[in-house]
Amino acid sequence: MTSPMHWSRWGDPAKVHPVSASTRGLIEAFVGPVEERPTVALDDVALPPIGLAGDLLGGLRALVGDDHVLTDDESRVRHTRGKSTPDLLRIRGGDASDAPDAVVRPQGHDEVARVVRWCSDERVALVPFGGGTSVVGGLVARREGYAGTIALDLTRMKRLVAVDHESMTATLEPGLLGPEAEALLTSEGVTLGHHPQSFEYASIGGFAVTRSSGQASSGYGRFDSIVVALRVATPIGDLELGQSPSNASGPDLRELIMGSEGAFGVVTEVTVRVRNVPPVKVYEHWRFPSFLEGAAAMRALKQAGIAPTVLRLSDELETMVNLADPSSVGAESQPGCLMVTGYEGDQATVDRERSVVSAALSDLGGTSDGIDESWASGRYDGPYLRDSLLDIGVLVETLETVTYWSQIPALYEDVKTALAGSLGNPIVLCHISHVYETGCSLYFTVAVKMDGDGIDQWLAAKAAASDAIIAAGGSITHHHGVGTDHKPWLAQEIGPVGVEILRAVKDRLDPAGVLNPGVLVP
């Protein structure tokens, strides 16, 4: 099972390893000489005093039990912010000023519902906390005007509540991390097939409320298309949605909870569509002369209804530095653009689909580089590399967007131009990992020599890129979510009437405004 997440880095401390000499050489060729950056020790992190009054802490203990209201320093540090690069830079620098006053760990829907109502009554801000993997400031609640702030840690809620093998659905509690959910489901012979890069540390509840999208989204769909039912605790009562896969019973309110990022209620159960565990998984490398030719091929596959389970394309620079396999960054570079195709199913289905796709890709100008046995094993390793680069003073962060196919070339260029304009001479890599009939995502990885603590440097670049995304007609986020970081651009994307809809729902469900205050709603 997954080891606990490091408090100031991504993932399992045992998996951290320094940047190799070859990678460092490649980086320095781009950004110039770099140097080690020390980080503070856990004991040296500066925590704010606990703001919650003793009687309020007592009230929480009465709700969930003494053992499940934590106020020790380490628990508070571990529930401070998420895992964006600015989040990491702040905590590496010893800044835990956004720490919650207490970590509250309820067990089951009824306890969550009681805590939610209590927080509303007592004006205590509540930040739902699953895996803590937000990269958009989704765990940085506004503190002013509240009697205190708690992190509502959902990781005691790890049950597989039910499996319906006929309907192919499963009901999961929100605190299950990706591997935990898959292990429970696999024991029933089924799978979610949802594998975002954060898979090892992100939670089922987080997947739902942020509209997560996995690396096999072409075959399994986005998480919002996998969810069929939701149970939600709000300050004004419980909400149970999803009597059917789809219906015409008015607006689809599931689609309002998905994407709500804890601002409308706390999701306590998620019912998902599952599939049988595929006996065969084959991943293959293809090569295209250029990014746009590769993108056109992806578009052709999707619009012909023959896209495989995994479909991913790196641009020329990402292909050159081999970021698709973080353990090999800096190894022998390759020409053109790398595409990864993946097929999952029984042998006959995999063979049939692979044959159809391969014929199409060849016709579309691709060349097969053969089976890649190792692709799936390395696909969660990107964030480890980021930590190791931060260690040597290289600022690294990612950002992503999505739009319609005809707007993709301009959006791609505009974002690169904006990043270059802000950062001078950054390394900007890009890939497409999620395709639709009408459009696709663009996922950028940016690296540059760190200037000062890197925070203001990145925030300026991020703002420039976000402005470019909105100006080019893209969405401010394809799968990272809104949090606090994307709010100004969300407001531009959905316009003032859209903002009023979010505010209206927020005001009605959370009249005291205690749920993840400052997150999502502009």
Place this chain on the structure above:
Amino acid sequence: MTSPMHWSRWGDPAKVHPVSASTRGLIEAFVGPVEERPTVALDDVALPPIGLAGDLLGGLRALVGDDHVLTDDESRVRHTRGKSTPDLLRIRGGDASDAPDAVVRPQGHDEVARVVRWCSDERVALVPFGGGTSVVGGLVARREGYAGTIALDLTRMKRLVAVDHESMTATLEPGLLGPEAEALLTSEGVTLGHHPQSFEYASIGGFAVTRSSGQASSGYGRFDSIVVALRVATPIGDLELGQSPSNASGPDLRELIMGSEGAFGVVTEVTVRVRNVPPVKVYEHWRFPSFLEGAAAMRALKQAGIAPTVLRLSDELETMVNLADPSSVGAESQPGCLMVTGYEGDQATVDRERSVVSAALSDLGGTSDGIDESWASGRYDGPYLRDSLLDIGVLVETLETVTYWSQIPALYEDVKTALAGSLGNPIVLCHISHVYETGCSLYFTVAVKMDGDGIDQWLAAKAAASDAIIAAGGSITHHHGVGTDHKPWLAQEIGPVGVEILRAVKDRLDPAGVLNPGVLVP
């Protein structure tokens, strides 16, 4: 192009023809002797006086032009209610008490936006009117408390605004009826593939705001999955949604407008995903020993990812009376259950898919009855048969629901039991025409000898069936929508917190409550 809809019947008056002797014989064998029921002439329909004051009519004329504010009797009758059986029975009896005071026909988004704001300012109720095909009371607005009621007829708004052949999207105005939209799209080589039974008379705007689902939904998807962007005029301003196919930019507000049935705003442009016009369409008949065995086969296809474009299954009684082809009702009856499979695409794709599906269906207990050349041509004819049966005193209506596969057998039995309990000895036919990996729709056709004017008789039966649907865990509607008829059961389906969400959005977007008052929001 489509002929105008008859004012008191479905569709093209030229297509009306009496029930054949064989059909009448079959009906009488079930329900006993029937007799002709006269209907009133258009001149004898009783209209309420025009309630809108002259200065308000003048205000409307100033907004859209004198020619586009209609107050003549025929225009008012033609915009009275929709096409449910109770709607037809009332208008056949000369009751036009729900007629609007005036019919207003704006041209373009800006005119719609001005009328919407004016209605909000003047407290004039506004009923958006596209094809007028609602079967759930979606056009029967509450009148009390308003300075008058207008039908906002959108059928001057029939432009194909844009086609993006690369992204495979098209932007359509809401007043286009199904065949009009398809004709414009076909001239561009593309298609929506959306063919509900109401196709010939329903509008693009109506498809969007009611979450319509077509007979080829297995291949093309529900209309809500086809829509990518929406432009909406609300009393507080314009709303433009859909910068991308999917995203994580907070809740998906498109899914709140879809299903809103004119209660949140008026949709003025709909951007849809299109596909290339398929050169080949093949429809085939299969036969299964029983309804549940056929349903299990459909489930197996969908869960294996190999469902064809059209997939439909009639139960034993529907198969026996051959309702799948309304022109042949009463012809030689057939054993078992009829399944229709349909394949659309190029010849190679159709051949490949048909081969895979046929092998699977044979393995699952099905027997092919061969190609059906005529299926597609008769698929919009059901409502004509209803009129002809009403003419001879046979009450006929349909209702539909959807749930998860494991709940389908109980839901099927419970609805039939409820209808029999209310109606005595009705004919109840059922089919499945929309399948999902996790569940399917059930569509019931009910016929019984009319008691009195038939209205109270049907409303009681409908209430009993609706109670049974909710009790069995189904959704109150799969694709007809909520309107006024389904409101009490929608409230049960989404619960009090769900109702509060709808009210909150309604209150914020439509503070004067003028948009289709009484529709949708419990």
